[in-house]
Amino acid sequence: VTVAESGGDLVQPGGSLRLSCTTFGMGFERYAMAWFRQAPGKEREGVVCMSWDGESTYYADSVKGRFAVSKDNGKDSLTLQMNNLKPDDTAIYYCAASGYYSGGTECPASDFPFWGQGTQVTISS
Numbered sequence: 001v002t003v004a005e006s007g008g009d010l011v012q013p014g015g016s017l018r019l020s021c022t023t024f025g026m027g028f029e030r031y032a033m034a035w036f037r038q039a040p041g042k043e044r045e046g047v048v049c050m051s052w053d054g055e056s057t058y059y060a061d062s063v064k065g066r067f068a069v070s071k072d073n074g075k076d077s078l079t080l081q082m083n084n085l086k087p088d089d090t091a092i093y094y095c096a097a098s099g100y101y102s103g104g105t106e107c108p109a110s111d112f113p114f115w116g117q118g119t120q121v122t123i124s125s
Contacts, residue, residue: 001026001114005095008119015085019119021078021095026114028076032101034112035069035080037091037121046107047093048080056103062088085123092118 007019019035034049048069049058057069068081078095096112 001097003095003097003114003116005093005116005119008093008121010122010124011085012125013086013123015123016081016083017085017121019080019082019093019095019121021080021116023076023078023097023114026097026099028097029073030099032098032103032112033069033071033078034096034098034101034107035078036094036096036107036109036112037089038094038118039088039091042091044094044109045091046109049101049103049107049111050078051101051103058103058105058107060107082121085121087123089121090123091121093121094118 002024005021032052035047038044066084070079095116097114098112101111
């Protein structure tokens with residue numbers, strides 16, 4: 001299984017950015033998908049976790065109302081639309097996949113065995 005992210009960039013506060021994640025070697029439509037991020041000196045944080053069928057989607061409180069995830073089973077891709085970006089959103093963003101995450105009120109990294117290399121998002125004026 002290969003997971004690859006793209007779309008990271010330098011953006012001004014208040015701006016928008018779209019991250020993309022593609023996968024290879026897996027039945028994408030049956031996998032739960034997630035975005036995590038890690039800022040310098042901080043622990044990895046679950047940003048959004050989506051169950052395989054999209055019935056359950058968890059968003060971190062810090063991004064609710066600003067970020068939106070979408071899963072395209074036809075293209076084996078996951079997109080994270082990020083709006084009204086803030087300097088605190090600066091981090092490396094990772095896409096991850098899981099064959100067993102079932103959704104709920106948590107987004108634990110330990111539930112996701114397959115990870116991309118990450119893409120840098122920097123919010124600065």
